[in-house]
Amino acid sequence: RIQPVRAAPDKISEKVVESIKQAQETCADDPTSGECVAAWDEVEELSAAASHAKQKEKDSDPLETYCKDNPETRECKTFDE
Amino acid sequence: MAACTVYSTQSLSTNCSISTPSKTQLSFHQKQVVFYTTSRRNSKRGSNSGRSYVITCAASDQQTVVIGLAADSGCGKSTFMRRLTSVFGGAAEPPKGGNPDSNTLISDTTTVICLDDYHSLDRTGRKEKGVTALDPRANDFDLMYEQVKAIKDGIAVQKPIYNHVTGLLDPPELIKPPKILVIEGLHPMFDSRVRDLLDFSIYLDISNEVKFAWKIQRDMAERGHSLESIKASIEARKPDFEAYIDPQKQYADAVIEVLPTQLIPDDNEGKILRVRLIQKEGVNFFSPVYLFDEGSTISWIPCGRKLTCSYPGIKFSYGPDTYYGNEVSVVEMDGQFDRLDELIYVESHLSNLSTKFYGEVTQQMLKHADFPGSNNGTGLFQTIVGLKIRDLYEQIVATRAETAVAAKA
Numbered sequence: 141r142i143q144p145v146r147a148a149p150d151k152i153s154e155k156v157v158e159s160i161k162q163a164q165e166t167c168a169d170d171p172t173s174g175e176c177v178a179a180w181d182e183v184e185e186l187s188a189a190a191s192h193a194k195q196k197e198k199d200s201d202p203l204e205t206y207c208k209d210n211p212e213t214r215e216c217k218t219f220d221e
Numbered sequence: 222m223a224a225c226t227v228y229s230t231q232s233l234s235t236n237c238s239i240s241t242p243s244k245t246q247l248s249f250h251q252k253q254v255v256f257y258t259t260s261r262r263n264s265k266r267g268s269n270s271g272r273s274y275v276i277t278c279a280a281s282d283q284q285t286v287v288i289g290l291a292a293d294s295g296c297g298k299s300t301f302m303r304r305l306t307s308v309f310g311g312a313a314e315p316p317k318g319g320n321p322d323s324n325t326l327i328s329d330t331t332t333v334i335c336l337d338d339y340h341s342l343d344r345t346g347r348k349e350k351g352v353t354a355l356d357p358r359a360n361d362f363d364l365m366y367e368q369v370k371a372i373k374d375g376i377a378v379q380k381p382i383y384n385h386v387t388g389l390l391d392p393p394e395l396i397k398p399p400k401i402l403v404i405e406g407l408h409p410m411f412d413s414r415v416r417d418l419l420d421f422s423i424y425l426d427i428s429n430e431v432k433f434a435w436k437i438q439r440d441m442a443e444r445g446h447s448l449e450s451i452k453a454s455i456e457a458r459k460p461d462f463e464a465y466i467d468p469q470k471q472y473a474d475a476v477i478e479v480l481p482t483q484l485i486p487d488d489n490e491g492k493i494l495r496v497r498l499i500q501k502e503g504v505n506f507f508s509p510v511y512l513f514d515e516g517s518t519i520s521w522i523p524c525g526r527k528l529t530c531s532y533p534g535i536k537f538s539y540g541p542d543t544y545y546g547n548e549v550s551v552v553e554m555d556g557q558f559d560r561l562d563e564l565i566y567v568e569s570h571l572s573n574l575s576t577k578f579y580g581e582v583t584q585q586m587l588k589h590a591d592f593p594g595s596n597n598g599t600g601l602f603q604t605i606v607g608l609k610i611r612d613l614y615e616q617i618v619a620t621r622a623e624t625a626v627a628a629k630a
Contacts, residue, residue, distance in 0.1 A: 151386075152386055153443065153444055153445075155386075156443055156444065156445050156446070157444050157445030158445075160445045160446065160450050161445070163450075163453070163454075164450075164453075167453070167457075173351065174350070174351020174352060175348065175351045176457060177351070177352075177353055177457045177458070177460075177461070178347050178348045178350075178351050178352060178353055179348065179457075180453055180454045180456075180457035180458060181347070181353035181354055181355070181454075181457070181458055182344060182347075182348065182388070183450065183454045184294055184454050184458060185294065185344070185354065185385060185388070186385075187436075187439065187440050187443060187446070187454075188294045188385070189385040189386055190443060191439045191440070191443070192299065192385075
Protein backbone atom coordinates (compact mmCIF):
# COMPACT_ATOMS: atom_id res chain seq x y z
CA ARG A 141 0.00 0.00 0.00
CA ILE A 142 1.34 3.40 -0.90
CA GLN A 143 1.27 5.90 1.94
CA PRO A 144 -0.26 9.20 0.94
CA VAL A 145 2.14 12.11 1.24
CA ARG A 146 1.25 15.72 1.88
CA ALA A 147 2.35 18.15 -0.80
CA ALA A 148 5.38 20.20 0.29
CA PRO A 149 4.74 23.84 1.21
CA ASP A 150 7.30 25.26 -1.24
CA LYS A 151 5.46 23.49 -3.99
CA ILE A 152 2.32 25.42 -3.05
CA SER A 153 4.35 28.64 -3.13
CA GLU A 154 5.38 27.86 -6.68
CA LYS A 155 1.77 27.20 -7.59
CA VAL A 156 0.75 30.58 -6.13
CA VAL A 157 3.31 32.37 -8.32
CA GLU A 158 2.13 30.43 -11.34
CA SER A 159 -1.56 31.09 -10.67
CA ILE A 160 -0.99 34.83 -10.26
CA LYS A 161 0.81 34.97 -13.59
CA GLN A 162 -1.97 33.03 -15.21
CA ALA A 163 -4.67 35.24 -13.69
CA GLN A 164 -2.92 38.39 -14.92
CA GLU A 165 -2.70 36.94 -18.42
CA THR A 166 -6.32 35.74 -18.45
CA CYS A 167 -7.56 39.11 -17.28
CA ALA A 168 -5.51 41.11 -19.78
CA ASP A 169 -8.21 40.65 -22.45
CA ASP A 170 -11.38 40.93 -20.40
CA PRO A 171 -11.19 41.80 -16.71
CA THR A 172 -14.85 40.96 -16.05
CA SER A 173 -15.07 37.57 -17.78
CA GLY A 174 -15.88 34.38 -15.91
CA GLU A 175 -12.44 32.96 -16.73
CA CYS A 176 -10.75 35.98 -15.16
CA VAL A 177 -12.81 35.81 -12.00
CA ALA A 178 -12.23 32.05 -11.71
CA ALA A 179 -8.49 32.57 -12.17
CA TRP A 180 -8.33 35.06 -9.28
CA ASP A 181 -10.44 32.71 -7.18
CA GLU A 182 -7.79 30.06 -7.75
CA VAL A 183 -5.14 32.54 -6.56
CA GLU A 184 -7.12 33.08 -3.36
CA GLU A 185 -7.55 29.36 -2.78
CA LEU A 186 -3.85 28.64 -3.24
CA SER A 187 -2.80 31.61 -1.11
CA ALA A 188 -5.01 30.37 1.71
CA ALA A 189 -3.60 26.85 1.37
CA ALA A 190 -0.04 28.22 1.35
CA SER A 191 -0.63 30.28 4.48
CA HIS A 192 -2.22 27.32 6.28
CA ALA A 193 0.73 25.12 5.39
CA LYS A 194 3.16 27.78 6.56
CA GLN A 195 1.27 28.21 9.82
CA LYS A 196 1.36 24.48 10.44
CA GLU A 197 5.09 24.42 9.90
CA LYS A 198 5.61 27.38 12.21
CA ASP A 199 3.50 25.84 14.96
CA SER A 200 5.42 22.59 15.04
CA ASP A 201 8.01 22.33 17.79
CA PRO A 202 11.17 20.38 16.79
CA LEU A 203 11.42 18.63 20.15
CA GLU A 204 7.73 17.73 20.17
CA THR A 205 7.94 16.32 16.66
CA TYR A 206 10.94 14.24 17.70
CA CYS A 207 9.22 13.02 20.87
CA LYS A 208 6.15 11.87 18.98
CA ASP A 209 8.34 9.31 17.21
CA ASN A 210 10.71 8.60 20.10
CA PRO A 211 8.77 8.79 23.37
CA GLU A 212 11.19 6.46 25.14
CA THR A 213 14.29 8.62 24.84
CA ARG A 214 15.66 10.50 27.83
CA GLU A 215 14.73 13.94 26.59
CA CYS A 216 11.14 12.88 25.94
CA LYS A 217 10.15 10.74 28.91
CA THR A 218 7.42 12.21 31.10
CA PHE A 219 5.83 10.63 34.14
CA ASP A 220 2.37 11.22 35.55
CA GLU A 221 2.60 10.48 39.22
CA MET B 222 -28.50 -2.15 22.00
CA ALA B 223 -27.57 1.40 22.42
CA ALA B 224 -23.93 1.95 23.15
CA CYS B 225 -23.48 3.78 26.37
CA THR B 226 -20.69 5.60 28.04
CA VAL B 227 -21.06 7.17 31.42
CA TYR B 228 -18.88 10.19 31.82
CA SER B 229 -17.51 11.16 35.15
CA THR B 230 -16.16 14.48 33.97
CA GLN B 231 -18.25 17.48 34.71
CA SER B 232 -18.32 18.79 31.20
CA LEU B 233 -20.68 17.32 28.66
CA SER B 234 -21.94 14.74 31.10
CA THR B 235 -25.54 15.34 30.26
CA ASN B 236 -26.05 12.73 27.62
CA CYS B 237 -26.82 10.11 30.19
CA SER B 238 -28.97 10.89 33.15
CA ILE B 239 -29.31 8.79 36.21
CA SER B 240 -32.34 8.90 38.43
CA THR B 241 -34.71 6.72 40.34
CA PRO B 242 -37.88 5.97 38.46
CA SER B 243 -41.23 6.80 39.95
CA LYS B 244 -43.42 4.08 38.54
CA THR B 245 -41.61 0.85 39.38
CA GLN B 246 -42.03 -1.64 42.15
CA LEU B 247 -39.44 -0.99 44.75
CA SER B 248 -39.63 -4.44 46.25
CA PHE B 249 -36.08 -5.63 46.12
CA HIS B 250 -33.72 -2.90 45.45
CA GLN B 251 -34.11 0.72 46.20
CA LYS B 252 -31.24 1.48 43.96
CA GLN B 253 -32.17 1.56 40.34
CA VAL B 254 -30.32 3.15 37.59
CA VAL B 255 -32.14 4.52 34.63
CA PHE B 256 -30.51 5.94 31.60
CA TYR B 257 -32.76 7.78 29.27
CA THR B 258 -32.59 7.65 25.58
CA THR B 259 -33.95 9.20 22.49
CA SER B 260 -34.04 5.87 20.74
CA ARG B 261 -37.03 4.55 22.68
CA ARG B 262 -35.41 1.20 22.90
CA ASN B 263 -34.86 -0.28 26.30
CA SER B 264 -32.49 -3.04 26.90
CA LYS B 265 -33.49 -4.80 30.05
CA ARG B 266 -30.92 -6.34 32.24
CA GLY B 267 -31.60 -8.60 35.17
CA SER B 268 -33.79 -11.66 35.13
CA ASN B 269 -36.78 -10.93 37.33
CA SER B 270 -38.96 -7.92 37.09
CA GLY B 271 -38.42 -6.89 40.68
CA ARG B 272 -34.94 -5.71 40.08
CA SER B 273 -34.89 -4.73 36.51
CA TYR B 274 -32.22 -2.32 35.60
CA VAL B 275 -33.57 -0.41 32.71
CA ILE B 276 -30.63 0.80 30.80
CA THR B 277 -31.58 3.08 28.01
CA CYS B 278 -28.85 5.28 26.96
CA ALA B 279 -28.20 8.38 25.04
CA ALA B 280 -27.21 6.46 22.00
CA SER B 281 -25.32 7.98 19.16
CA ASP B 282 -28.49 8.18 17.09
CA GLN B 283 -30.22 11.54 16.94
CA GLN B 284 -27.72 13.02 19.32
CA THR B 285 -25.51 15.06 17.04
CA VAL B 286 -25.87 18.78 17.42
CA VAL B 287 -25.03 20.63 14.21
CA ILE B 288 -23.38 24.06 14.18
CA GLY B 289 -22.81 26.12 11.03
CA LEU B 290 -19.97 28.62 10.64
CA ALA B 291 -19.90 30.85 7.57
CA ALA B 292 -17.01 33.05 6.53
CA ASP B 293 -14.95 33.95 3.52
CA SER B 294 -11.58 32.31 3.07
CA GLY B 295 -8.75 33.94 4.98
CA CYS B 296 -11.07 35.44 7.57
CA GLY B 297 -10.01 33.49 10.62
CA LYS B 298 -12.29 30.47 10.44
CA SER B 299 -9.51 28.16 11.52
CA THR B 300 -8.63 30.32 14.52
CA PHE B 301 -12.28 30.34 15.55
CA MET B 302 -12.44 26.58 15.13
CA ARG B 303 -9.39 26.12 17.36
CA ARG B 304 -10.93 28.31 20.06
CA LEU B 305 -14.25 26.47 19.81
CA THR B 306 -12.79 22.97 20.06
CA SER B 307 -10.62 24.10 22.96
CA VAL B 308 -13.72 25.05 24.98
CA PHE B 309 -14.87 21.45 24.67
CA GLY B 310 -11.45 20.20 25.74
CA GLY B 311 -8.95 18.11 23.84
CA ALA B 312 -7.09 19.10 20.72
CA ALA B 313 -8.70 18.75 17.30
CA GLU B 314 -6.60 16.80 14.84
CA PRO B 315 -6.95 15.55 11.28
CA PRO B 316 -8.21 11.95 10.94
CA LYS B 317 -5.37 9.54 11.66
CA GLY B 318 -3.90 7.52 8.83
CA GLY B 319 -6.10 9.03 6.15
CA ASN B 320 -5.52 11.53 3.40
CA PRO B 321 -2.92 14.02 4.68
CA ASP B 322 -4.67 16.80 2.81
CA SER B 323 -8.02 16.07 4.51
CA ASN B 324 -9.80 19.21 5.70
CA THR B 325 -11.55 17.47 8.59
CA LEU B 326 -10.65 18.01 12.23
CA ILE B 327 -11.69 15.53 14.88
CA SER B 328 -11.59 15.80 18.67
CA ASP B 329 -13.31 13.77 21.40
CA THR B 330 -16.56 15.69 21.14
CA THR B 331 -16.35 17.69 17.96
CA THR B 332 -15.90 16.98 14.29
CA VAL B 333 -15.32 19.93 11.99
CA ILE B 334 -15.94 19.42 8.30
CA CYS B 335 -15.03 21.91 5.62
CA LEU B 336 -17.80 22.53 3.10
CA ASP B 337 -15.28 22.88 0.27
CA ASP B 338 -15.45 19.09 0.28
CA TYR B 339 -18.87 19.45 -1.37
CA HIS B 340 -17.52 21.21 -4.45
CA SER B 341 -19.19 19.68 -7.46
CA LEU B 342 -16.61 21.18 -9.80
CA ASP B 343 -12.90 20.85 -9.15
CA ARG B 344 -10.44 23.64 -9.90
CA THR B 345 -10.17 22.84 -13.62
CA GLY B 346 -13.92 22.42 -13.88
CA ARG B 347 -14.55 25.85 -12.39
CA LYS B 348 -12.03 27.43 -14.72
CA GLU B 349 -13.63 25.83 -17.76
CA LYS B 350 -17.08 27.00 -16.73
CA GLY B 351 -15.77 30.38 -15.58
CA VAL B 352 -17.28 30.18 -12.10
CA THR B 353 -15.73 30.73 -8.67
CA ALA B 354 -15.96 28.47 -5.62
CA LEU B 355 -18.39 31.04 -4.21
CA ASP B 356 -20.88 30.27 -6.97
CA PRO B 357 -23.65 27.82 -5.96
CA ARG B 358 -23.19 26.07 -9.32
CA ALA B 359 -19.77 24.89 -8.12
CA ASN B 360 -21.28 23.19 -5.06
CA ASP B 361 -23.35 20.06 -4.55
CA PHE B 362 -26.02 21.09 -2.05
CA ASP B 363 -28.00 17.86 -2.49
CA LEU B 364 -25.08 15.80 -1.27
CA MET B 365 -24.33 18.32 1.48
CA TYR B 366 -27.90 18.08 2.74
CA GLU B 367 -28.05 14.29 2.53
CA GLN B 368 -24.77 13.77 4.37
CA VAL B 369 -25.33 16.36 7.09
CA LYS B 370 -28.80 14.93 7.66
CA ALA B 371 -27.41 11.40 7.83
CA ILE B 372 -24.80 12.41 10.40
CA LYS B 373 -27.44 14.22 12.42
CA ASP B 374 -29.49 11.03 12.40
CA GLY B 375 -26.51 9.04 13.62
CA ILE B 376 -25.39 7.48 10.37
CA ALA B 377 -21.75 7.51 9.27
CA VAL B 378 -21.09 8.80 5.76
CA GLN B 379 -18.40 8.64 3.10
CA LYS B 380 -17.64 12.29 2.50
CA PRO B 381 -15.56 13.45 -0.46
CA ILE B 382 -12.35 15.40 0.13
CA TYR B 383 -11.56 18.53 -1.83
CA ASN B 384 -7.80 18.80 -1.96
CA HIS B 385 -6.81 22.47 -1.67
CA VAL B 386 -3.29 21.82 -2.88
CA THR B 387 -4.04 19.90 -6.05
CA GLY B 388 -7.52 21.34 -6.61
CA LEU B 389 -8.94 17.87 -7.20
CA LEU B 390 -11.67 15.84 -5.53
CA ASP B 391 -9.92 13.02 -3.68
CA PRO B 392 -11.45 9.65 -2.67
CA PRO B 393 -13.92 9.97 0.22
CA GLU B 394 -13.23 9.55 3.94
CA LEU B 395 -15.49 8.04 6.60
CA ILE B 396 -17.13 10.53 8.95
CA LYS B 397 -18.74 9.06 12.05
CA PRO B 398 -21.48 10.96 13.86
CA PRO B 399 -19.87 13.03 16.63
CA LYS B 400 -21.53 14.77 19.60
CA ILE B 401 -21.08 18.08 17.87
CA LEU B 402 -20.72 18.51 14.14
CA VAL B 403 -19.43 21.84 12.90
CA ILE B 404 -19.84 22.60 9.22
CA GLU B 405 -17.63 25.49 8.23
CA GLY B 406 -17.17 27.14 4.90
CA LEU B 407 -18.66 29.53 2.42
CA HIS B 408 -22.22 28.20 2.25
CA PRO B 409 -23.49 26.59 5.46
CA MET B 410 -26.67 28.68 5.46
CA PHE B 411 -27.19 29.01 1.70
CA ASP B 412 -29.44 26.02 1.07
CA SER B 413 -32.66 26.15 3.09
CA ARG B 414 -32.66 22.37 3.72
CA VAL B 415 -29.15 22.48 5.20
CA ARG B 416 -30.05 25.63 7.12
CA ASP B 417 -32.97 23.85 8.79
CA LEU B 418 -30.61 21.15 10.06
CA LEU B 419 -28.48 23.66 11.97
CA ASP B 420 -29.00 23.96 15.72
CA PHE B 421 -26.94 27.14 15.78
CA SER B 422 -25.33 29.31 13.13
CA ILE B 423 -22.53 31.85 13.16
CA TYR B 424 -21.39 34.29 10.50
CA LEU B 425 -17.96 35.95 10.59
CA ASP B 426 -18.44 39.31 8.92
CA ILE B 427 -15.13 40.97 8.09
CA SER B 428 -15.43 44.48 6.63
CA ASN B 429 -13.69 45.17 3.34
CA GLU B 430 -11.03 47.41 4.91
CA VAL B 431 -10.06 44.80 7.48
CA LYS B 432 -10.19 41.97 4.95
CA PHE B 433 -7.77 43.85 2.76
CA ALA B 434 -5.40 44.53 5.66
CA TRP B 435 -5.51 40.87 6.76
CA LYS B 436 -4.82 39.56 3.28
CA ILE B 437 -1.87 41.90 2.90
CA GLN B 438 -0.50 40.52 6.16
CA ARG B 439 -1.09 36.99 4.97
CA ASP B 440 0.10 37.27 1.38
CA MET B 441 2.71 39.99 1.13
CA ALA B 442 5.47 37.66 2.35
CA GLU B 443 4.38 35.13 -0.28
CA ARG B 444 6.35 35.12 -3.52
CA GLY B 445 4.59 36.47 -6.57
CA HIS B 446 2.08 38.53 -4.62
CA SER B 447 1.98 42.28 -4.81
CA LEU B 448 -0.41 44.90 -3.54
CA GLU B 449 -2.03 44.83 -6.99
CA SER B 450 -2.51 41.08 -7.09
CA ILE B 451 -4.11 41.06 -3.62
CA LYS B 452 -6.41 43.90 -4.61
CA ALA B 453 -7.29 42.23 -7.93
CA SER B 454 -8.13 38.95 -6.23
CA ILE B 455 -10.44 40.63 -3.71
CA GLU B 456 -12.13 42.74 -6.40
CA ALA B 457 -12.66 39.77 -8.73
CA ARG B 458 -14.37 37.70 -6.06
CA LYS B 459 -16.46 40.57 -4.72
CA PRO B 460 -19.57 40.24 -6.97
CA ASP B 461 -20.00 36.56 -6.13
CA PHE B 462 -19.26 37.21 -2.48
CA GLU B 463 -21.97 39.85 -2.31
CA ALA B 464 -24.45 37.76 -4.25
CA TYR B 465 -24.07 34.39 -2.52
CA ILE B 466 -22.07 34.60 0.72
CA ASP B 467 -22.93 37.89 2.38
CA PRO B 468 -26.76 37.40 2.35
CA GLN B 469 -26.37 34.37 4.63
CA LYS B 470 -25.73 36.62 7.62
CA GLN B 471 -29.43 37.39 7.95
CA TYR B 472 -29.99 33.76 8.99
CA ALA B 473 -27.16 33.61 11.54
CA ASP B 474 -27.96 33.33 15.25
CA ALA B 475 -24.72 35.17 16.02
CA VAL B 476 -22.70 37.46 13.79
CA ILE B 477 -19.19 38.60 14.68
CA GLU B 478 -18.60 41.82 12.78
CA VAL B 479 -15.02 43.08 12.47
CA LEU B 480 -14.62 46.75 11.57
CA PRO B 481 -11.87 49.37 11.65
CA THR B 482 -11.51 51.19 14.95
CA GLN B 483 -13.33 54.41 15.70
CA LEU B 484 -10.91 55.35 18.46
CA ILE B 485 -8.34 56.65 16.00
CA PRO B 486 -9.74 58.97 13.33
CA ASP B 487 -9.16 57.77 9.75
CA ASP B 488 -7.38 54.57 10.77
CA ASN B 489 -7.06 52.05 7.98
CA GLU B 490 -4.15 49.98 9.16
CA GLY B 491 -6.49 47.25 10.37
CA LYS B 492 -4.41 46.64 13.48
CA ILE B 493 -6.84 48.02 16.02
CA LEU B 494 -10.32 46.64 15.57
CA ARG B 495 -13.88 47.38 16.53
CA VAL B 496 -15.62 44.04 16.94
CA ARG B 497 -19.37 43.61 17.36
CA LEU B 498 -21.10 40.49 18.60
CA ILE B 499 -24.64 40.58 17.20
CA GLN B 500 -26.85 38.07 19.00
CA LYS B 501 -30.33 37.15 17.84
CA GLU B 502 -33.06 37.30 20.48
CA GLY B 503 -35.52 34.47 21.00
CA VAL B 504 -33.28 31.66 19.79
CA ASN B 505 -33.90 28.39 21.61
CA PHE B 506 -31.26 27.56 24.23
CA PHE B 507 -29.34 30.75 23.52
CA SER B 508 -29.51 33.69 25.88
CA PRO B 509 -27.43 36.66 24.69
CA VAL B 510 -24.52 38.07 26.67
CA TYR B 511 -25.04 41.52 28.15
CA LEU B 512 -23.13 44.28 29.86
CA PHE B 513 -24.26 45.54 33.29
CA ASP B 514 -28.00 45.71 32.65
CA GLU B 515 -29.94 43.62 30.18
CA GLY B 516 -31.79 45.63 27.55
CA SER B 517 -30.27 49.02 28.37
CA THR B 518 -28.00 50.95 26.07
CA ILE B 519 -24.60 51.39 27.65
CA SER B 520 -21.21 52.78 26.70
CA TRP B 521 -18.31 51.87 28.96
CA ILE B 522 -14.64 52.82 29.03
CA PRO B 523 -12.99 50.39 31.47
CA CYS B 524 -9.59 52.08 31.37
CA GLY B 525 -8.51 53.68 34.60
CA ARG B 526 -7.14 52.49 37.88
CA LYS B 527 -8.16 48.88 37.40
CA LEU B 528 -7.24 48.29 33.78
CA THR B 529 -4.05 49.37 32.12
CA CYS B 530 -4.72 50.77 28.68
CA SER B 531 -2.32 52.57 26.41
CA TYR B 532 -3.35 54.64 23.40
CA PRO B 533 -6.03 54.42 21.99
CA GLY B 534 -7.68 52.64 24.94
CA ILE B 535 -10.69 50.35 25.08
CA LYS B 536 -14.35 51.14 24.67
CA PHE B 537 -17.27 48.78 25.19
CA SER B 538 -20.87 49.35 24.11
CA TYR B 539 -23.99 47.33 24.55
CA GLY B 540 -27.57 47.75 23.51
CA PRO B 541 -30.62 46.40 21.69
CA ASP B 542 -30.85 46.83 17.93
CA THR B 543 -32.51 45.40 14.85
CA TYR B 544 -30.57 43.40 12.26
CA TYR B 545 -32.25 42.35 9.02
CA GLY B 546 -35.62 42.75 10.68
CA ASN B 547 -34.67 40.65 13.69
CA GLU B 548 -34.43 41.82 17.26
CA VAL B 549 -30.82 41.54 18.39
CA SER B 550 -28.52 42.40 21.30
CA VAL B 551 -25.17 43.85 20.37
CA VAL B 552 -22.02 43.86 22.49
CA GLU B 553 -19.16 45.83 21.02
CA MET B 554 -15.50 46.16 21.88
CA ASP B 555 -13.23 48.72 20.28
CA GLY B 556 -9.50 48.77 21.02
CA GLN B 557 -7.13 46.18 22.43
CA PHE B 558 -5.83 44.82 25.71
CA ASP B 559 -2.26 45.45 26.78
CA ARG B 560 -2.29 42.84 29.49
CA LEU B 561 -4.44 39.82 28.83
CA ASP B 562 -4.75 38.81 32.49
CA GLU B 563 -6.60 42.03 33.19
CA LEU B 564 -9.37 40.76 30.96
CA ILE B 565 -10.84 39.29 34.15
CA TYR B 566 -11.92 42.83 35.03
CA VAL B 567 -13.97 43.02 31.83
CA GLU B 568 -15.26 39.47 32.22
CA SER B 569 -16.60 40.24 35.68
CA HIS B 570 -18.88 42.92 34.21
CA LEU B 571 -20.34 40.77 31.45
CA SER B 572 -23.33 38.58 32.27
CA ASN B 573 -24.84 35.44 30.75
CA LEU B 574 -21.45 34.17 29.62
CA SER B 575 -22.36 30.50 30.22
CA THR B 576 -19.08 29.92 32.02
CA LYS B 577 -18.72 27.00 34.43
CA PHE B 578 -16.54 28.96 36.84
CA TYR B 579 -15.52 32.55 37.45
CA GLY B 580 -12.73 33.54 35.08
CA GLU B 581 -13.26 30.88 32.44
CA VAL B 582 -13.29 33.35 29.55
CA THR B 583 -9.98 34.83 30.70
CA GLN B 584 -8.53 31.39 31.22
CA GLN B 585 -9.51 30.30 27.71
CA MET B 586 -8.03 33.47 26.24
CA LEU B 587 -4.77 33.02 28.17
CA LYS B 588 -4.56 29.42 27.05
CA HIS B 589 -4.30 30.60 23.45
CA ALA B 590 -2.56 33.93 23.89
CA ASP B 591 -0.57 33.22 20.72
CA PHE B 592 -3.64 32.93 18.45
CA PRO B 593 -4.43 35.91 16.21
CA GLY B 594 -6.94 38.26 17.81
CA SER B 595 -6.18 37.33 21.40
CA ASN B 596 -5.69 40.93 22.46
CA ASN B 597 -8.88 42.30 20.91
CA GLY B 598 -12.58 41.69 20.51
CA THR B 599 -12.26 38.94 17.90
CA GLY B 600 -10.67 36.53 20.38
CA LEU B 601 -12.96 37.62 23.20
CA PHE B 602 -16.19 37.19 21.26
CA GLN B 603 -15.09 33.96 19.59
CA THR B 604 -14.38 32.52 23.03
CA ILE B 605 -17.75 33.71 24.32
CA VAL B 606 -19.55 32.16 21.35
CA GLY B 607 -17.67 28.92 22.05
CA LEU B 608 -19.01 28.90 25.63
CA LYS B 609 -22.52 29.68 24.38
CA ILE B 610 -22.33 26.71 22.02
CA ARG B 611 -21.25 24.42 24.86
CA ASP B 612 -24.21 25.63 26.90
CA LEU B 613 -26.57 25.17 23.95
CA TYR B 614 -25.27 21.65 23.38
CA GLU B 615 -25.79 20.68 27.01
CA GLN B 616 -29.32 22.07 27.04
CA ILE B 617 -30.30 20.35 23.79
CA VAL B 618 -29.05 16.99 25.03
CA ALA B 619 -30.81 17.42 28.36
CA THR B 620 -34.08 18.33 26.65
CA ARG B 621 -33.89 15.37 24.30
CA ALA B 622 -33.39 13.07 27.27
CA GLU B 623 -36.43 14.56 28.97
CA THR B 624 -38.70 14.21 25.95
CA ALA B 625 -37.58 10.63 25.55
CA VAL B 626 -38.61 9.95 29.12
CA ALA B 627 -41.91 11.71 28.64
CA ALA B 628 -42.57 9.65 25.54
CA LYS B 629 -42.06 6.46 27.48
CA ALA B 630 -44.16 7.39 30.50
